[in-house]
Amino acid sequence: MPTVAVLNMQGKEVGKQELSEAVFGIEPNVSVMNDMVKNYLANQRQGTQSALTRSEVSGGGRKPWRQKGTGRARQGSTRAPQWTHGGIVFAPKPRSYRYTLNKKVRRLAMKSALSSKLQDNELIVIDQIASEEYKTKAIAAMLKAVGSERKALIVLDTVDEKVIASARNIPGVKTAQVNTLNVYDILNADKFIVVKDAVAKIEEVYA
Secondary structure, three states: OOEEEEEOOOOOEEEEEEOOHHHHOOOOOHHHHHHHHHHHHHHHOOOOOOOOOOOOOOOOOOOOOOOOOOOOOOOOOOOOOOOOOOOOOOOOOOOOOOOOOOHHHHHHHHHHHHHHHHHOOOEEEEOOOOOOOOOHHHHHHHHHHOOOOOOEEEEEOOOOHHHHHHHHOOOOEEEEEHHHOOHHHHHHOOEEEEEHHHHHHHHHHHO
């Protein structure tokens, strides 16, 4: 069973935490994680891009010149795709890019992402994260103390508006709760910082 050190907000070790082998100790499945990331990014797309086909561009109703005898190529409309201001061939139209993956695939991807963070020494467990006031400086000091200088994902066990608001102004730092975790955010972060009580909830959901 994997064991990690539990730190406080000052970066000092205050205990040990045993992690579930079924959640944090599996062999990461790279293919499944790739599928999950592609699914997440596809579902984020608005799908509002649109262009006009030759039937939708204004003008072009009259044949530009007669069919034969001019020495030029035959043309039926000045709004054909090869003309300036002509329509677009196979123009993109608004559509949904959403698709779903099986529940087993989603669970395996999440456990693979969590296990990969532990294997890469990018998992940091903190006893608690609290801020008495809305202070970005307090969260920035905590991140520096635990060795997180770049992108970080902070996972809280409950919604703490002061912590969330304090971390919001720090570039590259995101906050989440156990029920809003996703594989993309986990893999995209250089450090996965999770509150001790949130670890228990993660194991309860995915073990």
